[in-house]
Amino acid sequence: MKFLVHLLCLVFACHVSAQVSDFDHINFRKADSTALACKDEGLTNLTGLASRLTSNLDTDVERFRAIYIWVTSNIENDYGFFLKNKRKRKRYKNDSILLKNWNDRFKKDLFSKLLNNKKTICTGYAYLIKELSVLADINCTIVQGYAKTSTTNLDNLDTPNHSWNAVQLDGKWYLCDPTWSSGLINPDNNQFTFQYNNGYFLAEPRLFIKNHFPADTKWTLLGDDAPTFDDFLESPIIYGKGFSNLALHNTPKKMHNTVRKHETVTFEYKLHKFINTEDVVIVLDRGVKNRTIKPSPTIDKDNTLTIEFEFDQTGFYDVHLMIEDDYISTYTFNVKK
Amino acid sequence: MKTQIKLTQYKVFSLAALVLSFAMIAGLNTANAQSEAAKTSLLSNVVKASDQTTIKGNVRDNTGPLPGASVALKGTEIATYTDKDGVFVFPQDLNPGDILVFSYLGYKTQEIVIKEDTTVLRIVLEEELIDILESVQVNKPYKSKRKGS
Numbered sequence: 001m002k003f004l005v006h007l008l009c010l011v012f013a014c015h016v017s018a019q020v021s022d023f024d025h026i027n028f029r030k031a032d033s034t035a036l037a038c039k040d041e042g043l044t045n046l047t048g049l050a051s052r053l054t055s056n057l058d059t060d061v062e063r064f065r066a067i068y069i070w071v072t073s074n075i076e077n078d079y080g081f082f083l084k085n086k087r088k089r090k091r092y093k094n095d096s097i098l099l100k101n102w103n104d105r106f107k108k109d110l111f112s113k114l115l116n117n118k119k120t121i122c123t124g125y126a127y128l129i130k131e132l133s134v135l136a137d138i139n140c141t142i143v144q145g146y147a148k149t150s151t152t153n154l155d156n157l158d159t160p161n162h163s164w165n166a167v168q169l170d171g172k173w174y175l176c177d178p179t180w181s182s183g184l185i186n187p188d189n190n191q192f193t194f195q196y197n198n199g200y201f202l203a204e205p206r207l208f209i210k211n212h213f214p215a216d217t218k219w220t221l222l223g224d225d226a227p228t229f230d231d232f233l234e235s236p237i238i239y240g241k242g243f244s245n246l247a248l249h250n251t252p253k254k255m256h257n258t259v260r261k262h263e264t265v266t267f268e269y270k271l272h273k274f275i276n277t278e279d280v281v282i283v284l285d286r287g288v289k290n291r292t293i294k295p296s297p298t299i300d301k302d303n304t305l306t307i308e309f310e311f312d313q314t315g316f317y318d319v320h321l322m323i324e325d326d327y328i329s330t331y332t333f334n335v336k337k
Numbered sequence: 338m339k340t341q342i343k344l345t346q347y348k349v350f351s352l353a354a355l356v357l358s359f360a361m362i363a364g365l366n367t368a369n370a371q372s373e374a375a376k377t378s379l380l381s382n383v384v385k386a387s388d389q390t391t392i393k394g395n396v397r398d399n400t401g402p403l404p405g406a407s408v409a410l411k412g413t414e415i416a417t418y419t420d421k422d423g424v425f426v427f428p429q430d431l432n433p434g435d436i437l438v439f440s441y442l443g444y445k446t447q448e449i450v451i452k453e454d455t456t457v458l459r460i461v462l463e464e465e466l467i468d469i470l471e472s473v474q475v476n477k478p479y480k481s482k483r484k485g486s
Contacts, residue, residue, distance in 0.1 A: 045416045046446075047409030047438045055412070082471040107464075111443035121471040131446060135411075135438065147472040150479040162472035185473040197474075237479050287483045318481050330479040 018174045018221060020202035021247075023061050031062040035069035043115050043128075050135035060138055061169045067132045068201060071125060072182040077192040078119040079185045081110075122179035126163040129178050139168040143175075145214035146229075150237050150330065151187065157233070160215050167202075173221055174202040177212065180240060199243025207248055210235045241326035247272050247303070249329065258334045261314055265333070267297075267307040267321060274303060275323060282309065285318040311335040392451065393426040394458035395419065396439055403441055403462060411436035411448065431455075 054063035092099040133140035147162035164177040177200040205221040213232040220226040248270035284291040297307040396406040402423025409416035440446040444462040
C-alpha cells in the first residue's frame with residue numbers, strides 16, 4: 001500500500017512543474033531568521049558562513065532558503081560599476097588584447113568589491129548562491145541566458161545578458177533569480193534599493209520563461225514543452241510585482257497584438273493568492289494620455305483571474321495590467337476598425 | 338568529479354614524495370639550481386606523517402600565490418587564511434577523513450579529504466570561468482516608441 005502511494009506521488013510529481021508551492025508545508029520563518037541573525041557576516045570565510053546559515057536547519061529547502069535570503073538581503077547591486085564595464089567593453093571591442101586585459105582586471109575588481117563591500121552585479125549574486133549552496137552540500141548551478149525587462153532593447157539581445165540559478169532540492173530542479181529578488185534600480189540615478197521579491201524564489205518555470213531564456217535550453221526545466229527563443233522574445237513583459245502576484249500567465253500569449261474594435265480580448269492569470277477584484281486596473285496608454293479602467297474581473301475557486309475586455313476606440317495602445325497600484329504586465333494592442 | 342580531483346592531487350603528491358626520496362637515497366645531487374630549489378622548498382614543508390596531523394601548505398592560481406584564500410574545516414566555522422605568500426598552517430590538528438575546503442571568491446572551490454599521511458597540501462585553485470553579465474529590475478513601465486512623440 002505504502003509503495004502504491006509512493007508510486008502515485010511520483011507519477012503525480014512528474015506532471016507538476018517544480019515551484020515554491022511544492023514546499024507549502026514548510027514554514028520558512030526559521031530559515032529567514034537564521035539569515036537575519038547572520039546579517040553582519042562578511043564573505044572572507046564562505047565555508048563558515050555556509051555553516052552558520054545552514055547547520056541549524058533540517059531540510060535542504062530551508063538551508064537553501066537561508067542562503068537565498070542572506071544573499072538577497074545583504075549583497076547590494078552595483079549597477080554603476082557594471083555600466084563602467086559596458087563602456088570599456090565597447091571601447092576595446094576591436095582590440096582583443098586590451099579587451100582581455102580589461103576583462104581580467106574587471107573580474108578581479110568585481111570579486112574584491114564583493115569581498116570588501118558586499119556589492120556586485122548579477123553574475124556575482126548567482127556565483128555566491130552557487131558557492132554557498134555547494135558548501136552546504138546542495139546541488140546548485142549558475143544559469144546564463146537572456147533576460148527581458150520593460151527597458152530591454154530586444155534588437156540588441158544577441159548575446160546572453162543575465163545570470164541566475166538552478167537548484168536541486170529533493171531530487172527536483174528549481175529556478176530562482178537572486179539579482180531580481182534583491183531589489184530595484186532607480187533608472188534615473190542608477191541607485192539600488194533593497195526590496196526583497198519572493199516571486200523569483202523557486203519560481204514556476206512556465207512563468208519564469210516569459211523573461212528568462214537560458215542559453216542551454218535544458219534549464220528551462222520544461223523539457224519538450226519549452227518555447228523557442230522567438231516565443232520568448234514575443235512574450236509579454238512581466239514585472240517584478242507580476243512574479244509576486246501571479247503563479248501563471250495564460251493570456252494574452254504575446255506582447256504585440258492586433259484586434260478589431262469591440263472584439264473580446266481575454267486576460268487570464270493564475271494568482272498566488274486571492275486578491276480583491278477592486279484592486280485590478282487596466283491602464284490604456286495612447287502615447288499622450290492614459291485612461292484607467294476598472295475591468296470588473298472574475299476570480300474563480302482555483303484563483304484564476306479572468307478579464308473580458310473590448311476596446312471601444314481604434315488606435316495603438318500600451319496596455320498595462322495593474323494590481324494595487326503595481327505594474328503586473330504590459331502588452332501592446334493595435335485596435336483596428 | 339570531486340573524487341577525481343582528490344585522487345589526482347593525492348597521486349601527484351605521492352609521486353613527488355617518491356621522486357624526492359629516490360633522489361636522496363641515490364645521492365643524485367645534481368648541480369641544477371632549479372631542481373635544488375624545488376627540493377628545498379619541498380623539504381621545508383614536509384612533516385613526518387606518523388606523529389603529526391598538523392596540516393600546512395600553500396594555495397596558488399595559475400599566475401602565482403593566492404593570498405587571503407580561505408581554508409576551512411568542512412561543517413565547522415574553523416578556518417584560516419593564506420598569508421601574502423599563499424601559505425597556511427591549519428590552526429587545528431586534523432584526523433583522516435576530515436575535509437578541508439579551499440575557497441576564494443572568483444575561484445572554483447576545492448575539497449580535500451585528509452588521508453593518514455597527509456601533511457602538506459599544495460592547492461591550485463582554478464578560476465571560475467564566467468562571463469560577467471548584468472540585467473537589472475527597474476520599476477519603470479514599458480513605453481512604446483511612437484512616431485512624432
